[in-house]
Amino acid sequence: MLKPRDRDLLVDVLEMNEEKLTPKQAKIVQAAIEVFSEKGFAGASTSEIAKRAGVAEGTIFRHYKTKKDLLISIVLPVISKLALPFLADQFVKEVLEEEEYEDVDQFLRELIYNRYHFVKKNLPLMKIVLQEMFYHSEIKENLSEILTDKLLPAFSQAIQRFLTEEQQEKVPVETILRLSISSVVGFLITRFMIAPDFDWDDDQEIEYTIQFIRNGLRGLS
Numbered sequence: 001m002l003k004p005r006d007r008d009l010l011v012d013v014l015e016m017n018e019e020k021l022t023p024k025q026a027k028i029v030q031a032a033i034e035v036f037s038e039k040g041f042a043g044a045s046t047s048e049i050a051k052r053a054g055v056a057e058g059t060i061f062r063h064y065k066t067k068k069d070l071l072i073s074i075v076l077p078v079i080s081k082l083a084l085p086f087l088a089d090q091f092v093k094e095v096l097e098e099e100e101y102e103d104v105d106q107f108l109r110e111l112i113y114n115r116y117h118f119v120k121k122n123l124p125l126m127k128i129v130l131q132e133m134f135y136h137s138e139i140k141e142n143l144s145e146i147l148t149d150k151l152l153p154a155f156s157q158a159i160q161r162f163l164t165e166e167q168q169e170k171v172p173v174e175t176i177l178r179l180s181i182s183s184v185v186g187f188l189i190t191r192f193m194i195a196p197d198f199d200w201d202d203d204q205e206i207e208y209t210i211q212f213i214r215n216g217l218r219g220l221s
Contacts (some may be wrong), residue, residue, distance in 0.1 A: 027053040037124035080142040088150040096154035104162035108210045119188050
């Protein structure tokens with residue numbers, strides 16, 4: 001069954017950055033994230049962001065000359081310099097450093113449920129990451145750094161406990177990570193962004209994803 005996760009990343013990020021943001025700026029950031037995630041950068045308007053934040057539109061322009069300045073100066077730094085490292089650090093601590101998994105199924109189940117609840121709770125922020133990473137090098141570079149420096153070493157250490165020596169010699173752990181991430185991220189993007197209104201049986205879909213990855217690992221021997 002799905003286990004609840006109550007962490008709201010946006011609240012945590014704003015608290016971590018509270019010394020740099022005034023209360024009005026924090027409201028603008030939250031409103032901008034909501035509007036950008038719902039309508040994309042091109043479809044969002046500063047008037048709607050101001051209305052959502054409960055401030056005058058002129059307040060936004062006193063801090064940021066254009067809509068793009070708002071995205072670059074506030075939203076992207078919040079995402080790329082605070083949200084993404086926070087995501088990686090928590091994920092490593094909660095899942096990848098856990099030592100008590102009995103088998104690969106249990107490891108994959110915890111990994112997928114952890115990310116399922118995280119994406120569900122922080123969907124607006126995750127949408128912006130996916131929408132804007134192709135247009136802004138700050139996000140792409142940050143993602144690459146986090147993957148290389150944090151997730152890959154932790155995942156490698158975790159998954160090697162479930163691989164035979166023959167499997168480890170046959171396929172690089174980086175390839176196993178890529179294939180596993182593709183399956184998990186593909187499920188999450190389809191579930192929450194491409195077809196969120198489909199009548200999903202989430203528990204069953206997660207079990208199918210686990211079986212798919214596990215059987216793939218078995219095929220490496």
